[in-house]
Amino acid sequence: MVRKPVSHTPNSAAQAEQAFRPKHTTGATLAALFSQAEFAANTTELAPEAAETRVTGVTLDSRAVQPGDLYAALPGAKTHGARYATQAIDAGAAAIVTDDAGAELIRAELAGTDGTSTPIVVTQNLRTRLGDLAATIYSGGDQGGGNGRQLPALIGVTGTNGKTTTTYMVRSLLNATGHNTGLIGTIEIQSGNETIEAKLTTPEATQLHALRARMSESGVDTIAMEVSSHAIEFHRISGLLYDVVGFTNLTQDHLDLHGSMEEYFNVKAQLFTPEHARTGVVLVDDAWGKKLSETAGIPVQTLSVAGNDADWTVRDIRRDHLGYRFTLTGPADDAGAPQTLDAHVDMPGEFNIANAALALVMVLSSGVPVARLQEAIASEAAPLTPSVPGRMEVVSTRPAVIVDFAHNPDALERALASVRTGEGRVIVVFGATGERDQLKRPIMGRIAAQNADVVIVSDDDPHDEDPATIRAAVLEGAREAAATTGATVLEAAPRANAIHQAVHMAGDDDVVLLAGRGHETAQEVSGTLVPIDDREEARAALTQQSTKTE
């Protein structure tokens, strides 16, 4: 039987995919997307008129296929997308593109049937091509003419920690200087007044180009976005050229994917090349930032908060309420006077000075004049203090309960240091993620016992791993360090119990840091999402506590 598209009710993956796409697109023909040689390589039944097949969307996930889509069947670590080609055809895919191995798999799948009338194109290096294919489909204006759009400029932030916070700051600074700025990151995607759920920190290439087109329809002129190392490794940013890219820092994380810090660095450094960016801003306060500034393939401006030699430096840091005030000084302007900005970040965490300074220099690099920026940061809107859900979010002040996303060793250490007031104890609740970088578990345990008075080891996202095994690895590091520091080390699960225990033991001067989950509202346990929001749980515990003491 020749497989024909069947009518289908959109599932949740398809609905989620739809939310990324522009409302209007004329798509592109296969002839506009692929060369004749790629058609010639097609080993399945490809009628000559197939080249005129028009595709109106593209996805690499068979579960998200919409009628009329090009389904890109990619090889992966776990499976090959070609195994889902028939699912994509059933969902209405107008064409499939895959590699040699994928074509082989599809042939085997269709053996004994009448084949498929759906054109199958075979090409190599498909992942690196996806961005350009998507750009042509959503915005390129193929030979039929029609999609040409004024696309928003791109500003990208990368680094181990600080991407989300810096991206929010860039966005609010740009908005305060008259831009209409979209946002793409871990917490959410924002386009004009629309908020779209984010599944990944940096979406797939197909989705990024769709989003860029959708945002142009909403009048967005600039997109501030996070660029994860996964995105660079998996070519999700293919076909994108950023006006400005920024680097925060590099510390241990994601070594399950990258293998070593050198490899992790090399992946991040790919963003600082002419293929992906015009200019960069690099914080040079860690050795990796320094190395990046010396090896980047694009012009970069350097920035230091720690007194290192740099184009832009942060001086005169003063504590102000929960946050900080500081002066940012840069190279001389056209009149020969050094450029300076006085800034105020009303958020706990000394690292937010670095995030704010990076955001400021990136916005200047994007073309906003210093005087205009100074006016904006002094305004009531306080654009350097955007509300960033789950990032040093203060749930209560006495006892202080702070929810933060710190989920790797460096972030945990800094978060713990920044909440030490010098008065009461620091009580921390955290866990480590399952199926990810196992090396960091005992390290995080040790850091907690070195920087907190009470360490409550609980769960993060265990995924398919046994939560008790993950806790044991964290506890090992914590107990070893506690032997010297005298910290109290406890184990509590599930996480809600750990949060209640922490809040109930806290005195008025103590600080409770709930680390690792930030804005998340569910834990992933063996494929199931278990609802838990650290902020809600803390509020519930605080209410119970106050009822008890009344």
Ligand SMILES: CC(=O)N[C@H]1[C@@H](OP(=O)(O)OP(=O)(O)OC[C@H]2O[C@@H](n3ccc(=O)[nH]c3=O)[C@H](O)[C@@H]2O)O[C@H](CO)[C@@H](O)[C@@H]1O[C@H](C)C(=O)N[C@@H](C)C(=O)N[C@H](CCC(=O)O)C(=O)O
């Ligand atoms: C480790 C990682 O990033 N893996 C990415 C990689 O997966 P993979 O190579 O294992 O793919 P696979 O599961 O073998 O599947 C092969 C192909 O078959 C397709 N497929 C598979 C099953 C199916 O039913 N239908 C179907 O079409 C898949 O879409 C894929 O294209 O390629 C896939 C797309 O081709 C990505 O979706 C997938 O990201 C997964 C979803 C993921 O969770 N990634 C996380 C770790 C990630 O990227 N995180 C970073 C932030 C990290 C941080 O800073 O904390 C992010 O940017 O979000």
Ligand SMILES: Nc1ncnc2c1ncn2[C@@H]1O[C@H](COP(=O)(O)OP(=O)(O)OP(=O)(O)O)[C@@H](O)[C@H]1O
């Ligand atoms: N510049 C920084 N240096 C070190 N730690 C930071 C910095 N900025 C934020 N942090 C810490 O790292 C945590 C994550 O911050 P943020 O979400 O801004 O970074 P991210 O790079 O987006 O992280 P992720 O990719 O894991 O989402 C914060 O909750 C805070 O504890």
